[in-house]
Amino acid sequence: MSKGVLLVNLGSPDSTNPKDVKKYLGEFLMDPRVIDLPLWARTLLVKGIILNTRPKKSAAAYQKIWWEEGSPLIVLSERLQKKVQERVDIPVALAMRYGSMTLKKGLQSLVDQGVDEILTIPLYPQFAMATTETIDVKVEELKNEFFPQLTIKSLPAFYNKPEYIEVLSKSIAEKLEGLEYEHLLFSYHGVPERHIRKSDITNGNCKMDGKCCFKKGSKQHEFCYRHQCEMTTVQVAKNLKLKNGTYSTSFQSRLGFDPWLKPYTDRTIERMGKEGVKKMAIVTPAFVSDCLETLEEIAMEGEEIFHEVGGETFTTIPCLNERDDWADVLSKWVNEWVDVEAAVVSE
Ligand SMILES: C=CC1=C(C)c2cc3[nH]c(cc4nc(cc5[nH]c(cc1n2)c(C)c5CCC(=O)O)C(CCC(=O)O)=C4C)c(C)c3C=C
Numbered sequence: 001m002s003k004g005v006l007l008v009n010l011g012s013p014d015s016t017n018p019k020d021v022k023k024y025l026g027e028f029l030m031d032p033r034v035i036d037l038p039l040w041a042r043t044l045l046v047k048g049i050i051l052n053t054r055p056k057k058s059a060a061a062y063q064k065i066w067w068e069e070g071s072p073l074i075v076l077s078e079r080l081q082k083k084v085q086e087r088v089d090i091p092v093a094l095a096m097r098y099g100s101m102t103l104k105k106g107l108q109s110l111v112d113q114g115v116d117e118i119l120t121i122p123l124y125p126q127f128a129m130a131t132t133e134t135i136d137v138k139v140e141e142l143k144n145e146f147f148p149q150l151t152i153k154s155l156p157a158f159y160n161k162p163e164y165i166e167v168l169s170k171s172i173a174e175k176l177e178g179l180e181y182e183h184l185l186f187s188y189h190g191v192p193e194r195h196i197r198k199s200d201i202t203n204g205n206c207k208m209d210g211k212c213c214f215k216k217g218s219k220q221h222e223f224c225y226r227h228q229c230e231m232t233t234v235q236v237a238k239n240l241k242l243k244n245g246t247y248s249t250s251f252q253s254r255l256g257f258d259p260w261l262k263p264y265t266d267r268t269i270e271r272m273g274k275e276g277v278k279k280m281a282i283v284t285p286a287f288v289s290d291c292l293e294t295l296e297e298i299a300m301e302g303e304e305i306f307h308e309v310g311g312e313t314f315t316t317i318p319c320l321n322e323r324d325d326w327a328d329v330l331s332k333w334v335n336e337w338v339d340v341e342a343a344v345v346s347e
């Protein structure tokens with residue numbers, strides 16, 4: 001069998017034109033694993049309300065962060081794909097869950113290179129219904145409809161892989177070296193609390209009461225985004241020997257009126273500034289590539305909030321992006337998959 005890898009990220013609009021942003025948001029938000037309402041209610045909310053107001057606002061935000069080469073998320077993912085390709089001997093392709101760089105095109109490009117066994121790597125450290133699961137489900141649908149000959153495996157969320165924690169810790173340490181800061185905030189993309197309950201595999205044990213998701217034990221939390229975010233923070237803090245009280249976890253980017261995971265990042269930044277924190281650093285480990293949510297919502301809006309309430313220094317730590325050591329780690333995982341499968345076949 002001939003192997004290949006498909007790296008998968010979220011996607012971006014084709015341009016910052018509100019029409020393109022509307023098209024992209026329409027596809028993204030009509031995904032039942034992102035807005036998990038019955039079709040009629042999702043259609044009413046997305047097409048009747050959100051798409052009438054949000055695209056203009058989002059387009060203006062995209063305009064602030066867009067690069068000459070295009071969307072930062074896409075460009076950085078492409079650079080990462082090239083680096084991984086340089087490090088492994090099998091074809092490596094890139095696709096996005098939403099937008100023009102479709103999963104179908106990504107799978108087809110591997111098939112065109114003679115591949116019949118694929119490892120998909122959703123570029124999300126923590127599992128969520130709205131990220132890893134929607135990719136896995138879509139890939140399965142595409143396989144059944146267009147590529148029945150393919151054998152496809154997906155790399156699970158890697159929040160507890162030591163190599164990932166090591167590179168993330170190193171990226172933080174490098175940025176903070178020689179820099180004074182009072183608090184390091186780990187800000188993760190939020191999800192509605194309902195998503196956590198839906199993905200709970202412990203027969204409804206998760207009451208979102210602050211106890212369940214913080215318990216150790218990765219098996220029962222295989223699909224618990226909240227646990228995996230908390231554990232990412234805990235492992236990095238341990239690695240960097242951060243003192244208790246000098247770091248915390250929060251959740252950003254909420255949309256709508258349902259309760260999302262708390263504490264909310266914007267309110268946390270505001271509270272810290274009001275409590276007298278002057279120098280704050282912020283890292284965004286739910287994203288491996290810088291994007292709208294890190295470059296605009298955190299680095300621009302977050303900084304503005306902090307300054308408004310008396311904060312002085314607001315340091316944003318870049319995502320792993322195209323770091324060589326991150327490309328090394330991904331290549332190592334790819335080679336492990338190639339080797340394990342080869343060993344099983346040759347037994
Ligand atoms: C119900 C809405 C949303 C859920 C649930 C959600 C989960 C989720 N998203 C990411 C990663 C990214 N999201 C990005 C943008 C973005 N996300 C939502 C909504 C939900 N996300 C919207 C409406 C948008 C668009 C921008 C906006 O209008 O604010 C991005 C950036 C994309 C880019 O082009 O730069 C990323 C990345 C994760 C990891 C996640 C669940 C864990």
Ligand SMILES: [Fe+2]
Pocket residue numbers: 189253
């Ligand atoms: Fe999002």
Ligand SMILES: [Fe+2]
Pocket residue numbers: 205206207208212213214224227
């Ligand atoms: Fe839980």
